[in-house]
Each structure stands twice: as C-alpha cells, then as structure tokens.
Amino acid sequence: MKWRWLAGSVILAVIVTMLAGCxxxxxxxxxxxxxxxxxxxxIGTTADIESFxxxxxxxxxxxxxxxxxxxxxxxxxxxxxxxxxxxxxxEQTDDNxxxxxxxxxxxxxxxxxxxxxxxxxxFERIAKDxxxxxxxxxKNIAEVRVIDHYTVDxxxxxxxxxxxxxxxxxxxxxxxxxxxxxxxxAAFLNHPVGxxxxxxxxxxxxxxxxxxxxxxxxxxxxxxxKVVFRAIPDSASRVSELMxxxxxxxxxxxxxxxxxxxxxxxxxxxxxxxxRVLQIIxxxxxxxxxxxxxxxxxxxxxxxxxxxxxxxxxxxxxVTRTSVTPGNFGANVSLYKQSLYNLPRxxxxxxxxxxxxxxPAITLSVFSPYKPYAEAISTMLDQAGFKTTLDVLEPSVFxxxxxxxxxxxxxxxxxxxxxxxxxxxxxRYLKSEAAGETDYNNPQTERLLQAAAxxxxxxxxxKQYQQVQQILAEDRPAIYLFQMEGIYGIDHRVTxxxxxxxxFYVDEITTSx
Numbered sequence: 001m002k003w004r005w006l007a008g009s010v011i012l013a014v015i016v017t018m019l020a021g022c023x024x025x026x027x028x029x030x031x032x033x034x035x036x037x038x039x040x041x042x043i044g045t046t047a048d049i050e051s052f053x054x055x056x057x058x059x060x061x062x063x064x065x066x067x068x069x070x071x072x073x074x075x076x077x078x079x080x081x082x083x084x085x086x087x088x089x090x091e092q093t094d095d096n097x098x099x100x101x102x103x104x105x106x107x108x109x110x111x112x113x114x115x116x117x118x119x120x121x122x123f124e125r126i127a128k129d130x131x132x133x134x135x136x137x138x139k140n141i142a143e144v145r146v147i148d149h150y151t152v153d154x155x156x157x158x159x160x161x162x163x164x165x166x167x168x169x170x171x172x173x174x175x176x177x178x179x180x181x182x183x184x185x186a187a188f189l190n191h192p193v194g195x196x197x198x199x200x201x202x203x204x205x206x207x208x209x210x211x212x213x214x215x216x217x218x219x220x221x222x223x224x225x226k227v228v229f230r231a232i233p234d235s236a237s238r239v240s241e242l243m244x245x246x247x248x249x250x251x252x253x254x255x256x257x258x259x260x261x262x263x264x265x266x267x268x269x270x271x272x273x274x275x276r277v278l279q280i281i282x283x284x285x286x287x288x289x290x291x292x293x294x295x296x297x298x299x300x301x302x303x304x305x306x307x308x309x310x311x312x313x314x315x316x317x318x319v320t321r322t323s324v325t326p327g328n329f330g331a332n333v334s335l336y337k338q339s340l341y342n343l344p345r346x347x348x349x350x351x352x353x354x355x356x357x358x359x360p361a362i363t364l365s366v367f368s369p370y371k372p373y374a375e376a377i378s379t380m381l382d383q384a385g386f387k388t389t390l391d392v393l394e395p396s397v398f399x400x401x402x403x404x405x406x407x408x409x410x411x412x413x414x415x416x417x418x419x420x421x422x423x424x425x426x427x428r429y430l431k432s433e434a435a436g437e438t439d440y441n442n443p444q445t446e447r448l449l450q451a452a453a454x455x456x457x458x459x460x461x462x463k464q465y466q467q468v469q470q471i472l473a474e475d476r477p478a479i480y481l482f483q484m485e486g487i488y489g490i491d492h493r494v495t496x497x498x499x500x501x502x503x504f505y506v507d508e509i510t511t512s513x
Contacts, residue, residue: 036225038493038511039224039225039226040224040225040226040227040228041224041226041227041228041248041249041494041506041509042227042228042230042246042247042248042249043227043228043229043230043247043248043249043251043504043506044230044232044238044241044242044247044249044250044251045061045064045229045230045231045232045251045252046061046231046232046233046235046238046251046252046369046395047059047061047231047233047395048061048205048206048207048209048231048395049061049062049065049066049203049209049229050062050399051189052066052069052188052189052192052200052203053132053185053188053189054066054070054134054170054171054172054173054175055122055125055126055129055132055133055134055135055171055173055175056131056132056133056134057133057134057170057171058133058134058170058403059399060170060276060416060418060501060502060503062170063169063170063418063503064229064502064503064504065209065211065229065504066170066173067173067196067503067504067505068196068197068198068211068227068504068505068506069109069173069192069194069196069198069199069200069211070173070174070175070194070195070196071085071086071173071174071194071195071196072085072086072167072168072169072172072173072174073085073086073087073090073100073102073119073167073168073172073174074086074087074090074164074167074168075168076168076420076501078497078499078500080327080420080500082164082168084103085103086102086103086106086114086119086174086195087100087101087102087103088101088102088103089101090164093153095158095159095456096142096155096156096157096158096159096160097153097154097155097156098153098154098163098164099147099151099152099153100119100151100152100153100154101150101151102114102115102116102119102149102150102151102152103150103218104150105218106195106218107195107216107218108176108179108193108194108195109193109194109195109199109200109214110176110179110193112176112178112179112193114174114176114195115149115150116146116147116148116149116150116151116152117146117149117177117178118174118175118176118177118178119144119152119154119174120144120145120146120152120177121175121177121180121181122172122173122174122175122177123138123141123144123154123172124141124143124144125175126138126141126171127139127140127141127142133171133403134170134171136427136433137166137169137171137419138166138171138172140156140157140158140160141154141155141156141157142155142156142157143155154167158454159454159455159456160454161454161455161456161458161461162419162421162423165419165420165421166419169418169419170418173194174194174195175188175194176188176193176194179193195217195218196214196217197213197214197217197219197220197222197506197507198211198212198213198214198222198224198227198506199211199212199213199214200212201226206231206396207230207231208228208229208230208231209228209229210226210227210228210229211226211227211228211229212225212226212227213225213226220507222507223506223507223509223510224506224507227506229504230247232247232250233368233369233394233395234368235252235253235254235257235369236254238250238251238252238253238489239253239254239257239260239261239489242261242267242489242490242491243261243264243267245491247491248490248491248493248494249488249489249490249491249494249496249509250488250489250490251486251488252369252487253269253487253488253489254314254372254487255312255313255314255315255316255487256314257489258314258487261489266491266492266493267489267490267491267492268489268490268492269487269488269489269490270488270490270496270497270498271316271485271486271487271488271498272485272486272497272498272499272500273318273325273483273484273485273486273500274416274483274484274485274486274498274500274501274502275325275328275416275417275418275420275500275501275502276414276415276416276417276483276484276486276502277320277323277325277414277415277480277481277482277483277484278317278370278373278412278413278414278480278481278482278484279323279412279413279414279415279478279479279480279481280299280364280377280410280411280412280478280479280481281407281410281411281412281413281437281438281477281478282296282299282409282410282438282476282477282478282479283407283408283409283410283437283438283439284296284438284439284440284477285439286439288408288409289360289361289362289409290360290362290409290410292353293475293476294349294350294352294353295349295350295353295355295360296476296479297346297349297476298346298347298349298350298353298384298385298386299346299362299381299384299386299410299476299479300340300346300476300479301340301341301342301343301345301346301349301384302341302343302346302380302381302383302384302386303341303377303380303381303479303481304339304341304343304380305319305339305341305481305482306319306339306341307341307376308373308376308377308481308482309482311376312372312373312376313373313482313484313485316484316485316487317482317483317484317485318336318337318482318483319337319338319339319481319482320335320336320337320338320480320481320482320483321335321336321338321339321340321473321480322335322336322469322472322473322480323415323417323425323478323480324417324422324425324426324465324469325417325483327420327500328417328420328421328422329420329421329422329458329462329465330421330422330423330452330461330462330464330465330466330469331422331466332465332466332469332470335469335470335473343383343384346384346385347384347385350384350385350386355385358385358387359384359385359386359387360386360387361386361387361388361389362381362386362387362388362389362409362410363388363389363391363407363408363409363410364377364378364381364388364389364390364391364409364410364411364412365391365393365398365401365407365408365410365411365412366390366391366392366393366398366411366412367392367393367394367395367397367398367399367413368392368393368394368395370412370413370414371390371392373412373481374390374392374412375390377412378390391408405436405437407437414484416501416502418501422452422465422468422469423449423452423453423465426449426465426468426469426472427449427453429442429445429449429472429477430446430449430450431446434477438477438478440475440477442471442475444471445468445471445472445475448464448465448467448468448471449464449468451464452464452465452468486498486502492512493511493512494509494510494511494512495509495510495511495512496508496509
C-alpha cells in the first residue's frame, strides 16, 4: 500500500560542549555593520550552542539557534503537523523507501544551488559516521539514491516507522556538499553555510551567536535584520538583562522572578508546558549503591515531587512517573500525574537494603540552572537516611561528563522529546546505549524496544512502549520528577508565543508595534 503526503505552503536545558579546533571568536566583522535597533532581536538563553555542525549537537539550546540557519526537508508546525521546507512532497513507495521531491531554486548562503547531492551527502554522512552525536537517530538509513537533481529516495535497512519524525528534528539540517568537499569541515565550522532565513554573522564562544538576514531566502522575507542569541547561564543575570532592556526574551525564568517581571512596566511573562521532563538518572553498575533496587526505590519514595513543583517550580509543572507525556506517541497516561512519596517507607527500604546505621553515599551531579531543585532533593534524600553530596557543574563541564558517561551514582537532567515519540526517551535503555551510563540491562525491555523500533503497526507499537514505561517505572534506571513548563520573560516590544518543542523560529516572533 502506498501512502502519500502532499503538504501545503511553508508555514533548553540545556547542555553545551566546547567546540574543538575553533577560536573563541569566529565570524566576518564586515557583516556585523550597524543596523536599525528596532530590527534586532536579542534572546537570552541558558547555554551556548555546542557547534555549528547540526549533526554533532545533542541539546535543545543548540537546535533552537541552528533551525534558523539550516533548513530541514520538512518541519513541524505548532500543532506538530509535518509541513514542507526543502522537500515539497513525499511518498512512501515501499516499507523501506521514501521518495522526496525537492524544492527548486534554493541557494545556500554562499550561492551554491541546493540539489539532491546535498541531501545524499547529509544523510549518508550522519548515518555512517558513528562519532556524530545524532548518528543514533539516523543510523538506519542505508542509502540515499539520487533519482535526478530534485528527486531522492531515502532507503532504510528495514521498516522505519519514524523516518518523517527524524527528518523534522535536530540532526536533519541539510549541509552544503560542494562547499564542504571544496573547503573541508574545519572551514565549514568556522564559517557555516545553510539555506535558512538567517546566515552566520559571528560566534563569540560562551557569549553569543549573531545571525544576519538572508536576503536571498526562498521563503518569506526574514523579519529581523539581526538576531542575537546571548548565552547567560546564570538565571539572575538573564532576568537582570531583561529588566535593563538589554535582551528582548529571557528563557528559563525562575519562579521567584515571575511576579517581579509581571509587575514591571514594559515586561511580561509567557509560558507553556514543554516536552521536557526533569529526572534523575541512576547508575546501576555493579558496586554502585544504586545498583540495589531497594536503594533506587527508596530514592523515588523519598522525593516529594509535588512539593518541588509547588515551591521551587512555583507551581509550574506536573508530577509524573514517566518521561513520555500526553501528546507524544506511546504515552502511558496511567503513570502521568503520579507520585509515590512515602518517607517512612523510604527509610524502611534503606534498612532492608542493609543500611541500618548509615545510609548510602550518593553523589548527585547537576548543571547550574537546576541547582535549586537539586538542593531541595538533596535535603529530602538526607531526611530518608541518604548521605548526599551535591556536584554542581557549569554547563560545559556537565556536558563533557554527560558525553563521556562519567557521572557517579546519579545526575539530574531535563530531557525533551523532539521526536514526539516514546522511542526518543527510551532508546537510552537499550543495552548497547546504556553501557557506561546506567548499565541498565533488562531482556524484556530490550525485546520490546527492539521490536517497537521496526513495528509499522501503530496500535501494537503504542502498546509496546506503554509496557516499557511500566517496566521502567518499577526498575527505576531513572526517577522521573515532573513535566516542566517553559517560562519566558519578554519585553513588550515583541510578540512571542512559546513552542512546546522549545524552538526559536525567530520569524514567528514579531514586533508588537
């Protein structure tokens, strides 16, 4: 059976790594000329980008910037419907093959024409290079066949129920094959080139990314002359910059600052539930105290999740025992809005685990924006009998530990879901992926995850992921805390409606005047 999609017109978290081999300032100063201040948009973010390689980033903070430079074949609108970008139509010709018709007349920022060769280069690179952070999401692509200059077949090595989801998320940004073949990847990283509505201006690492309008964009004329993404990890500093009028939008506003911003002339708060779930991931390696299931259960029962939401989060959040929230394929709603807080039982579990005179020593690593949550959780754990050490890290250090899987017993992280599918959250618990991080290994979970990955029947596939969530809720390789809300402070000169996926498609942001 052939399925055909013909779409209409083109409609953070938060971790960061260092970019090896790049200077702290890259760009073309000549491009950063003086411009009308009313046409400059400045966004204060929690973290800098990892790099300008869309295939080698793994956090929302990076993707939220890069989506303005690198187009996808298709993307999600605000309702998560697929809309065309560099592809104008697509159809599934058999279980393993999708055919895409490409948009003609598109040029990269350096003037090179966009063709099927760029699609082939992009997806065969990310599918074959296992060193790339996004490889895990695209490794099932076996081949990209060029039919003609503006037609490609993407062939997978088996049934792939999520190909369209993958092509509209982080990692699917189209690269300029001729430019990279001619100049090399190092040159590309120093002066990146995409097809998007905004092009590279300059990058001052750990400070800001500046993008400038692409006057040759194939779609609607870009609304801003320049867009500045300022990396301001400290939340108090972000809010201060908003209040001083130095930024238009501040991400990740703490609950303690909401009222102050709301009562300041010319400022406002906007918020929306997002895909991100705050969680604690636990090491189950032999010899670790968290290898003991009673210890993991005691941690879960010692944490009063609703108290965290009511106090530290200022009431913005929904407690959960799963990281797949409603609105994502495969959500198990029986685990949503659920918490098992029971301090007496947590103390009893530690005794049953053999800790009668002193609880287990736990190091909880967290990157700085989540410090208030970690401090509250540390107090709760210690009340149950744990001996908790907080390890508060700057974003770059946290990212290095995350990439190298070198945390001790536990680390806290907010994980989003750009796929809008349960697989995005749970493939980390496949034995091969869990090795070195959680070392989780449950044969039943493994079978279900492997089967769901190639299951083209949506009904049975959904049940597989719901069963996985039930197992993980009992095994506890992670303790899920609550679904977060995106809280943004804005200047009244801009109109901004936050997206659930936390992206900043900057042309969706307009001036209020």
